[in-house]
Amino acid sequence: MDKPEKTLPNQRFASDSLEDQAYRQIRRALVEGDFAPGQKMPIRGIASELGTSPMPVRTALRRLISEQALDVLPSGTAIVPRLTRSSFAKLGMVRAALEPLAVKMAASNLDRSTQERLAELLQKEQNARASGDPVQLLRADRQFLLALYEHCQTPMLLAMIEATWLRRGPHFWEARWLIIGRSPSGSKHADILRAVASQDSDGAAQILKEEIEGTTSYLLERMSFADDQVAPGRLRPIRRK
Template sequence: MNDSQTDNVAVPGLGRVGRASLQQRVYEELTKSLIHGAFAAGQVLRMQAVADTLGVSIMPVREALGRLVTEGALEVMPNRSTRVPLITEARLDDLSRARCLIEGELVRLAAVQINAETVDLLRQQTQACEEAFVRLDAEHATETSVLNNDFHFTIYRAAGSEVLLPIVRSLWMQSGPFVRASAIIYGRNPSLTAVHHHWALIAALEARDAEAAVAALHADITQSFDLIRADMKRAQDD
């Protein structure tokens, strides 16, 4: 298959967008797909294929990809193509550290002001996530990622920080390949689930115990990253 043919192949994980605010809508669609782990590490995003999938011209796609490169969610290859960054141990450590630091502060803030209605919503989201883990496989890997994102950002919005929230969103964009990789590992190991950390986090928030809430969050983040580390080590040893 030549390059012109591969350029016309639809990009999984993307839906068509309308014409209103085209540049922003393309960026938001790509961002959503990155956050939800729709793209694999190392996946090349060809502009023409993305444009065809979204039903737009090349220009807004080029601008959106460039913006995502600037934000660290994508990277430019020597041949000028754009790809999702590879998973490396150094990147694992860096993202894990940054997420625990920033998201931990948001959880600390949320513990002070979260209300009963939000706690009830978190329970519903965790129940849905728990059910999704039961049917988790490669085909449904994105489902758990979407539900997990909904859960975490319900907490982060409750923190009320307009400064920290976009920083976390950027970290989640960069974490997309890791979200996908961990979902695949969970799918291969039905006995594993991260949902118990969600329940612990809810209990701590309801009790307004900020330290316990932060500890539960850190356990939630590091479990998935540790699973990827272990999987990488097994692959190297084979």
């Protein structure tokens, strides 16, 4: 669960308490899709995986529940939310408002070394797609967007974006084979990079908005959600173009 990928800057803590460490690791795991929608979060099981006592994990889960990153069952067990179709659509709308704003604000702050880093991440993303590796594809996608967003230099905006990523992560992981199998690819990162390199911040923001909206529509057509009705004993029909 503890991967080397860094979190958004606004989620770095000065404290190094066990509670904060557990919180950061579980939070990052949600963003990265290490937990599936509907998965229960047993305190003792997670504590064992993290190599800590149950108390820090219990505190971390309570924080994530208060942030609405996790839901809680009547039994008191935390659970990864499985979104309804409407909730997923609204999540896409919120992302399409917040993330393009971050790109627009960041575009003027990108120096040459940052643009070179973005080009490297774009190549990693393209290589992952070509090799059919959904794990590396999703990782490169997150890293590319993070490398952009962190230059907006607005912690409040970054915090709001990460709140949506906490809900996005498990569902995008569940849809990883749909995402990598999409043809043509819905990724417009190459176009975004060209726009920011030419100082077209409005253009970069609009391209990202179209990407988020397009991906949301694509997944809404092909994924199952919490409120979908599926007849008992029958498989859900495969949706095709």
